[in-house]
Amino acid sequence: MEISHKLLDEIEKVLAEVNNRNKSPELEELKHLALSLEDRLQRALAQIQHTSLKAEPILTQIDEKEANQLRDRLQSIGERWKEYENIIREKRLRLDERSADESELNNEVELLQFWCDETETECAIPISPLNLTMLKDLAGKLEERLNSYEAKRTSLQAIERLKDHLISAQLTDPTSKHRMRQAVSEIGKRVSSIRSLLHDRKSELNLAVNVAKNFQDDLNKLQKFCDRTEKAIQL
Structure with missing residues (x-):
């Protein structure tokens, strides 16, 4: 029974050390x-189970008063163990919840970072003004990015x-x-800056598309004029 008490005392000591720390330990x-x-x-x-089994034959060999005292001691040890089991189970539950929440946070931040990487890469693609x-094609892609921006803002808020x-x-x-504060702050600033980047690049592309269209139209008109001129010369 002394061994059971000693093991429970060790558990109590570890729990007390954790609870009395000025700051919570890191997740690992x-x-x-x-x-x-x-x-x-x-x-x-x-x-405790081993001690209880050993106590069973002894209980039949001692008087009722001593037997009741022994049962009370065994019950007290069992109740103490149950108390620690509940405490440790609760701590494990909270720890698992924190671990899951941190994993979710990291995953969501990584997804936003990936979206920002892709968007910045697309905005930086050099294209000939005549193509x-x-x-x-790129203007269409950036339009899709702009349309998905509010969804990314919602993700950031979550x-x-x-x-x-x-x-x-x-x-x-x-x-x-x-x-966590630093990571969320950085991705928040990045997502905000992406919107301006998208609008600016989209405006540039829209202008470039119009210029390219006009140039293509002028080129087609010139080609038609040349074709008509060649036919007229051949007559």
Whole structure:
């Protein structure tokens, strides 16, 4: 029974150390602590069960008062173990939720970064001012980007809400909070700048398309004039 108490005391000590820290550990350290606590919990359960089995024959050999005292001690140990199990389960649940939320945040930020990368690349594509087909094609792509911009803004707002939720969580450590604030701030600025970039480049392309069309029309007119002139000369 002393071994069971010792194992439970160790669990209590680890829980107290975590709760009394000035700042929450980083996610990986929390995962390691959770695994360590779960392992200690299972070892304590095995020891309690072993002790209970050993106590069964003893209970029939001692008087009722001593038997009741022994049962009370065993029950107290079991209740203490159950209390720690509930605490550790709750911490594991919160840890898993934080891990899932952080993964979602990182994934959403990466998706927005990828969209920004693609958009900036498309805006930087050099095209000959006489290539009407490519000018129209790129103008169409940028129009699609502009049409999807509000959806990206909505995604950014969801990211900001998730960031605020994680920052307010007690389990989130200061380093992770700073990293999240910085990442969300940077992608927010980038998404905002993309809109101006898209509008400016789209305006340039629209103008280039009109110039190319006019040039093509003039060229066609000139070609027709030349064709008519050649026919007239041949008469």
